[in-house]
Amino acid sequence: xxIVLVIWMLAHSLQPPYQCDAVIFKxxxxxxxxxxxxxxxxxxxxxxxxxxxxxxxxVDANLLHPVHDVIVKARLLKRAxxxxxxxxxxxxxGCQFIRRRNNALIRxxxxxFKEYSxxxxxxxxxxxxxxxxxxxxxEKLPTPIPxxxxxxxxxxxxxxKPQAATNVYFTFVEDLKDS
Numbered sequence: 001x002x003i004v005l006v007i008w009m010l011a012h013s014l015q016p017p018y019q020c021d022a023v024i025f026k027x028x029x030x031x032x033x034x035x036x037x038x039x040x041x042x043x044x045x046x047x048x049x050x051x052x053x054x055x056x057x058x059v060d061a062n063l064l065h066p067v068h069d070v071i072v073k074a075r076l077l078k079r080a081x082x083x084x085x086x087x088x089x090x091x092x093x094g095c096q097f098i099r100r101r102n103n104a105l106i107r108x109x110x111x112x113f114k115e116y117s118x119x120x121x122x123x124x125x126x127x128x129x130x131x132x133x134x135x136x137x138x139e140k141l142p143t144p145i146p147x148x149x150x151x152x153x154x155x156x157x158x159x160x161k162p163q164a165a166t167n168v169y170f171t172f173v174e175d176l177k178d179s
Contacts (some may be wrong), residue, residue: 025138026055028149029169039064040156040164043128050135057168059131063158066124070094071157074109079149095123109152112140136170147173 032045043060050056073091077083092103099122101107114120116134138144149171156164 023138023175024053024171024173025136025141026053027057027136027168027170028055029167030057030059031165031167032059032061033165033167034163035165036161036163039158042164045166048133054135057131057134059166061129061164063126063129066126067158068095068124069159070123070125071160072097072106073155073157074106075153077151077153078146079151083151098122108142112136138172144174145172 027047030045030047032042034040034042041062041064043062045059046057048056048058070093071091072094073089075089088105090103090105092106097103097106097110098120101110113131113134116131118128118130119125149169152168152170154166154168155162156166
């Protein structure tokens, strides 16, 4: 009996600390908008429900010209009587980040979706860029976030001009009384 208890404790201590069945971490909406159709076209920007708590995001963005200069402006907002600025507003050089991955905050988001994306090479970017069958996983978060509804707004600036925006709405619910 002691050995079973030790194995059970060891198995549970090796699990990520915020992974449990009581966590709901899923996307609820995705909106992609192009400001300049001569630079960027979205062929697909859609969520697909796989199960009750798993929703996949698929985005096809066609870059019609080579992009050598990418500035990403991202804001994370939390819903409270409308979406209010909450956590972060960050702007970074996308080409430099892909080369060095030197921003810890952006690296957290990158770790969530890098394996589902074709945006894993250095500049220039041209042609079809995809995010395919991406879904949120709470075990990839280093720390939990408060329960609520969120909006991640991303503006894509190519060659110093805003070209497109992607807005992803998601929900994080951690029901501690069940865990």
